[in-house]
Amino acid sequence: MKEDEEFLKKMENLNVPEVNPTGHPKLVKMAIMNAERSAALGFWLVAVPCYFLACVFMYYFFNRHVSWFGAMFKLAEGLDKTPGIDFMAPIVLVVLPIVCIIINALAITHVHYEKGLSGKPGAQEFIITIKIKTWNILLILISMAIVFTFIAYTMTENISVR
């Protein structure tokens, strides 16, 4: 009996941790894709357009008319003129960087929809979290630069004021 009473006293005197039910609930923020795998594939996706653009920039902006860079233009012209692989140039310069943007964005972004999170009844929140992963962010920026360069080139080549 004494043991039981002592045990009950011990239990009554225990410090119970305080839990705040209105506090922010912990949430595991899982991304859709693996960040490292996406970065590995992203590197190869931007390598080809980066190589092409590097040659073009060297040719025009540094005025280095070396045959290496001239040959790059011949290759691009060859791709455009050869039937069967004439679709390659837009795929290399636009589709690959866009795929790179998508897979890397999915790897670092977490989207969460919550109702009544801020305490107000009926309140709706759409929470977007971006993980700071250097390589993924760098690849997204490089891919965006490639796409915008190609868009700018296409617009300046095809739009003319008459």
Place this chain on the structure above:
Amino acid sequence: MKLNWFTRKGIIFWPASIIGWIILFLAAAYAVYTFIDIDGRSHSVSDTMINFVFNLLLIGLVYSIIGYFTEMRGEVD
């Protein structure tokens, strides 16, 4: 179906099974073939190199795409 043909170290996908090694061997053989083919048609070293590097990057891209979808997965990000 889970395919464990490759394992990734950094940005390189290494073969982890016999099928992975066959794919790597085929990619390497195709790279050598393109080099010989381009070298036979080109007029200068730079002409050969520029076309070969471009083709090599494309081969690396296709190989990496295969590796990406058939990688051995054990970790959770």
